[in-house]
Amino acid sequence: MTLSGELIAFFGLALVAILGGVLLITLTKVVHMVIALVFTFLSIAGIYLLLSAEFVAVVQILIYSGAITIVMLFGIMLTKHQESDEPAKGGWGKITLLLAIAGFAVAVYLGIYNLDIPVQPATLHEENTKQIGIELFSKYVIPFEVMSVLLLVALVGAIVLAKKDDEEGDQS
Amino acid sequence: MTGVPLSAYLVLALVLFCIGLYGALTKRNAVIVLISIELMLNAANINLVAFSKLGVTPSITGQVFSLFTITIAAAEAAVGLAILMSLYRNRKTVNVDEMDIMKH
Numbered sequence: 084m085t086l087s088g089e090l091i092a093f094f095g096l097a098l099v100a101i102l103g104g105v106l107l108i109t110l111t112k113v114v115h116m117v118i119a120l121v122f123t124f125l126s127i128a129g130i131y132l133l134l135s136a137e138f139v140a141v142v143q144i145l146i147y148s149g150a151i152t153i154v155m156l157f158g159i160m161l162t163k164h165q166e167s168d169e170p171a172k173g174g175w176g177k178i179t180l181l182l183a184i185a186g187f188a189v190a191v192y193l194g195i196y197n198l199d200i201p202v203q204p205a206t207l208h209e210e211n212t213k214q215i216g217i218e219l220f221s222k223y224v225i226p227f228e229v230m231s232v233l234l235l236v237a238l239v240g241a242i243v244l245a246k247k248d249d250e251e252g253d254q255s
Numbered sequence: 256m257t258g259v260p261l262s263a264y265l266v267l268a269l270v271l272f273c274i275g276l277y278g279a280l281t282k283r284n285a286v287i288v289l290i291s292i293e294l295m296l297n298a299a300n301i302n303l304v305a306f307s308k309l310g311v312t313p314s315i316t317g318q319v320f321s322l323f324t325i326t327i328a329a330a331e332a333a334v335g336l337a338i339l340m341s342l343y344r345n346r347k348t349v350n351v352d353e354m355d356i357m358k359h
Contacts, residue, residue: 093259097267104274104294113284120290123271127297130267133259134308136318139300139325146325151293151332158286158336162349180280188273195265202258205313214315215322223319230326237330244337247344 093133099126117155124148135208138215264305272298285342285349289335296328 103123107116124147131140207214219227271294278291300321307317343349346356 087258089258093263097263100267101270101274104271104278107287107291107294108274108278108281113287116287117290120294123294124297127271127301130264130301131304134264134304136304136307136321139304139318139321142322142325143297143300146329147293147297151290151329154332154336155286155290158289158339161340162286162343163347177281180277184273184277187276188269191269192266195262195269198262198265200261200309200311202309203311203313205308207308207313207315207318211315211318215319218315218319219322226323230323234326234330237334241333241337244334245340 089133092129096126096129096133099123100130113159114156117152117159121148121152124152135205136211137208138212261305261309264301264309268298268301268305271295271301283350283352285339285351285354286336288351289332289339292335293328293332296324300324 100123103119103121103126106119107123110116110119124143128140128143128148131137131143275291275294275298278294279288282288282291303317303321303324305317307314307321310317339349342354346353348354
């Protein structure tokens with residue numbers, strides 16, 4: 084396999100993504116973990132660009148490395164936490180968990196490592212956003228509307244849950 | 256011109272999923288547990304987008320589906336944090352080990 088630019092870009096992005104994930108596991112301060120994960124989200128956006136999904140890549144940057152990270156940082160700042168998340172009582176539980184996850188990884192890897200589908204010519208990169216828009220509003224219009232209702236429900240639910248209910252006593 | 260094979264993307268998604276799974280099961284701060292779940296959802300999204308380009312019949316459907324998944328993940332993060340806030344107000348902790356009010 085020749086070393087094409089696409090391959091180099093893939094390996095760089097994959098390295099940064101996995102490094103961010105490993106830092107999430109190993110770092111001790113909670114804020115640092117979230118910052119490490121921003122790198123993972125950004126490099127996943129780069130992976131989407133390689134897969135000719137420009138619109139999804141931009142959405143990934145906006146939603147994940149923008150919105151969700153900020154919301155999580157708010158969650159950390161607003162709750163009093165120990166500065167560093169000390170690991171739980173290690174020992175056998177953690178080792179068993181590692182073995183279980185390794186077993187899962189090996190099982191899935193055996194299924195996918197030689198998966199070879201002949202590459203079909205695709206035109207996903209030509210006017211990507213326009214294609215998504217046409218598909219979304221012709222074929223998937225009902226899921227789209229259901230999704231908007233779901234977002235409304237989540238918005239109302241989040242407000243109701245997080246609202247201060249200190250005047251609960253005097254309202255009947 | 257040899258591109259990146261499909262299995263490379265799938266292995267990357269598998270590694271990220273396993274990291275997220277480990278984080279979600281071992282971390283004690285509930286915010287970190289939530290964000291590990293986001294990492295797992297992201298790994299699933301990589302699979303969707305990879306199959307949308309390199310699958311048997313390439314089409315835009317995989318990308319549309321991953322947009323739906325991202326929407327669900329955002330809603331989940333908002334509701335999860337709201338539950339966390341309300342729990343924190345009552346119990347003064349974000350430690351998942353101490354969230355056992357429904358256990359006994």
